[in-house]
Amino acid sequence: MRGYHGRYLRIDLSARRAEEVALADATLQQWIGGVGLGTWICREEGGARCDALSPRAPLVFALSPLVGTPLTTSAKFAVVARSPLTGFLSDAISSSHFAIAAKRAGYDAIAVAGRAEGWTRVVVDDGAVRFEDAEGAWGRAAAECGIDGHRTAAIGPAGEALCLFATISNDGRHAGRGGLGAVMGSKRLKAISVRGTKQVAVADPRGVVEEARRLSALSFGPATAKYRELGTVANLLAFNRLNMLPTRNFAEGSFGGAEALDGMKRKARESCAACTIGCEHIFEMPSGEGVRLEYETLFALGPGLGIDDRGFVLSAAALCDRLGIDTISAGGTIACAMEAGFGGLRFGDTAGVLRALESMAEGGPLSRGSKRLAESIGRPEIAMHVKGLEIPGYDARRLPAMALGFAVGTRGADHNRSSAYELDFSTEAFDVGRIIEIENRAAAMDSLILCKFLRGVFADFGREGARLVELVAGFSPDLAAAGSAICRLRRRFNAECGWTPADDTLPGRLLGGAMTRERLTALVAQYHAVRHGAG
Amino acid sequence: MRLELYGIARLRAGRPALDVDAASVGEALEALRRACPGLDPGHLLLSLNGERFVSDPALRLAPGDTLVVLNAEAGG
DSSP: OTTOOSEEEEEETTTTEEEEEEOOHHHHHHHOSHHHHHHHHHHHTTGGGSOTTSTTOOEEEEOOTTTTSSSTTOOEEEEEEEOTTTSSEEEEEEESHHHHHHHHTTOSEEEEESOOSSOEEEEEETTEEEEEEOGGGTTOOGGGOOOTTSEEEEOOHHHHTTOTTBOEEETTEEEOTTOHHHHHHHTTEEEEEEEOOOOOOOSOHHHHHHHHHHHHHHHTSGGGHIIIIIOGGGHHHHHHHTTOSOBTTTTBSOOTTHHHHSOOOEEEEEOOTTOSSOOEEEEEOTTSOEEEOOHHHHHHHTGGGTOOOHHHHHHHHHHHHHHTBOHHHHHHHHHHHHHHTGGGOOTTOHHHHHHHHHHHTTTOGGGGHHHHHHHHTTOGGGOOEETTEEOOSOOGGGOHHHHHHHHHOTTSSOHHHHOTHHHHTSSSOOOHHHHHHHHHHHHHHHHHTOOGGGGGGOSSHHHHHHHHHHHHHSOOOOHHHHHHHHHHHHHHHHHHTTOOGGGSOOOGGGOBTTBOHHHHHHHHHHHHHHHHHHO | OEEEEOTHHHHHHTSSEEEOOOSBHHHHHHHHHHHOTTOOGGGEEEEETTTEEEOOTTOBOOTTOEEEEEESOOOO
């Protein structure tokens, strides 16, 4: 089939062995790529049947049919494994050159299991696999782990220390949520470096080029203007105005220091490979160096901690990048610690935040996330999480659709896999069926894979997205059905990990008013009835 | 009434707010278009007094009302 290699690479670090595994056309047509294909491979490789940090646990890097084409925002890959933070499925998406190089190495996915005897780099060079000693890279940031001529995904010190929300980083970006960097660290896999020359044929090369031109032109339009011209940090003041900016561990929905945090000096704007949007806004730190900053990091290290020092937030974001830790979970865990006064931490304590971040990368008590921290001190109610995953910067008390989306999220509190906030930020009525439609569309986009910042340019994503797959791979999927099947596959994976309906809930702090626990429980039941009934 | 501007609307207008004479959402949007010719109203979201999102151009506004003008794209 066009658009695919039709095989994935299975690597066993314990045996220092690799083998190719064929992927049937029907499998690729059903699960497409990205999170869909990655979840299917992870489950087939036994990911739901072993502890997240056991040697047997698979860690899957999944590509997609669109990778390597000129279609804007298509240079993406998914990393899928059982999360050590939640105990459930986690899939994280990252972007840029690593995706292109991995596909050119000759595979649709790479599944890594086993545990190396010492720190190791796996090199996949045009279909050939070798294992290199990486002891010399121990302690280095992911950005310092590249090798000439290859593209590299690596873990930083936090992944080595098995911090449960460590990231995997490539090209300055992160597969961030759920602690997949700890899974990689548990295998003593410091880095995976890829390169190759193996191109896949596409079904309609001329059609792909024409569609790439059309999408690129649309990507310069008003639907992406916020991301292109301002970046996601523009959410800060807007959310604050609407009382939707979680502040001081979700105690409040607005932050008096939001104006002070705004107005950071922009230094540059950058793009992922094969992207025409260019949403990466680089801001100047007090040191003069630049750092990329997104709204979620700004929220998590600023208002969430009661901090209004923008220079500090930028420096803390850079530290998280270097250590390789998820900023949402890092901020959520520190906010929980601040509320408890754990280790002397207090809201607004910038020096304490730096100490806390460093301790996370050394395996300290904060490296295990807010849920475990709060339980260990007998105050589980102050951990703002769903299924153990810290909640992003959307105040669910003002966003009922997002509240349900967070509660039922298969990887925990998750704005990206649900995107249900779209319903809240509209004049549409609350509707469980629409929340499911939005979730299905997100699953389809994450499997093609296309950037969600592009979603506003599609008049009819189901039709236009299917057309992209047809031009590249020669089949036209029903993306609504595919998205639904992928969401149900995730739930099946989680059920095999021990999920029960009681896991689909929110912290008590976010309930009250119109969203009582009874109402949320009823909505969750309705969600599952619709999800499994209408499929 | 007042238009409070956020995101791209603020960037295009070059200021955080506009005071306009408008008795309805439609009139307020027209005033915003005149002040910011490059702004695409199809990608804006309006919140009445920061309490509920509105879109009906015929919706009447009181003199003390504020329309909060946001990007329709809320992702981040």
